[in-house]
Amino acid sequence: GQQVMQIPQYQHVQEGEDFTTYCNSSTTLSNIQWYKQRPGGHPVFLIQLVKSGEVKKQKRLTFQFGEAKKNSSLHITATQTTDVGTYFCAGSTSGTYKYIFGTGTRLKVLA
Amino acid sequence: SAVISQKPSRDICQRGTSLTIQCQVDSQVTMMFWYRQQPGQSLTLIATANQGSEATYESGFVIDKFPISRPNLTFSTLTVSNMSPEDSSIYLCSVEWSSPLEAAQHFGDGTRLSIL
Numbered sequence: 001g002q003q004v005m006q007i008p009q010y011q012h013v014q015e016g017e018d019f020t021t022y023c024n025s026s027t028t029l030s031n032i033q034w035y036k037q038r039p040g041g042h043p044v045f046l047i048q049l050v051k052s053g054e055v056k057k058q059k060r061l062t063f064q065f066g067e068a069k070k071n072s073s074l075h076i077t078a079t080q081t082t083d084v085g086t087y088f089c090a091g092s093t094s095g096t097y098k099y100i101f102g103t104g105t106r107l108k109v110l111a
Numbered sequence: 112s113a114v115i116s117q118k119p120s121r122d123i124c125q126r127g128t129s130l131t132i133q134c135q136v137d138s139q140v141t142m143m144f145w146y147r148q149q150p151g152q153s154l155t156l157i158a159t160a161n162q163g164s165e166a167t168y169e170s171g172f173v174i175d176k177f178p179i180s181r182p183n184l185t186f187s188t189l190t191v192s193n194m195s196p197e198d199s200s201i202y203l204c205s206v207e208w209s210s211p212l213e214a215a216q217h218f219g220d221g222t223r224l225s226i227l
Binding site: 001033035041042043044045047048050088090097098099100101102103104106 | 142144146151152153154155156159170203207213214215216217218219220221
């Protein structure tokens with residue numbers, strides 16, 4: 001079945017450093033979403049990418065969708081302690097309404 | 112966006128018993144989903160709750176173990192039946208909320224379930 005893997009599994013950074021998480025799907029995706037889950041909280045939608053090669057920015061966050069629509073990345077510039085949490089990608093394939101969540105990357109930011 | 116109320120927020124249950132989790136949305140939505148998330152792990156889709164018809168279950172999940180109801184477009188329940196310690200997990204409902212620009216899933220706060 002479809003698998004969505006993320007690397008790294010964990011990342012500890014000093015506040016102010018950059019952070020990137022990578023998402024790789026075993027199958028071609030129609031679109032990909034990114035979510036953030038704070039400790040003890042539920043996943044919160046960040047963004048959706050649909051087009052091949054698409055790049056979107058939200059303040060310090062930059063999201064990319066690969067040309068082959070099988071991978072994606074989330075880059076955070078100058079991390080802050082409020083960025084702490086687990087970041088999940090979630091991919092959907094054509095003809096389906098459901099999303100398969102990636103394995104997640106847990107980010108810790110040291111002040 | 113949709114506001115989702117999920118209850119109970121947590122429960123401790125005896126093995127062999129069943130628990131029903133409720134998910135209420137403040138707007139009518141077509142797609143409602145039920146997920147399981149074990150501590151420190153990713154989300155696994157259990158099933159899609161369809162209004163007016165049987166839920167669509169993912170591989171590894173069956174109706175006898177996780178019966179789902181969807182009586183209308185704002186409400187769904189998930190029952191965890193004949194519970195065992197392996198069912199200890201967080202159960203989350205979500206709804207798909209679409210705008211002209213994108214579709215997103217909005218999640219309830221989850222039900223933290225422990226089985227003794």
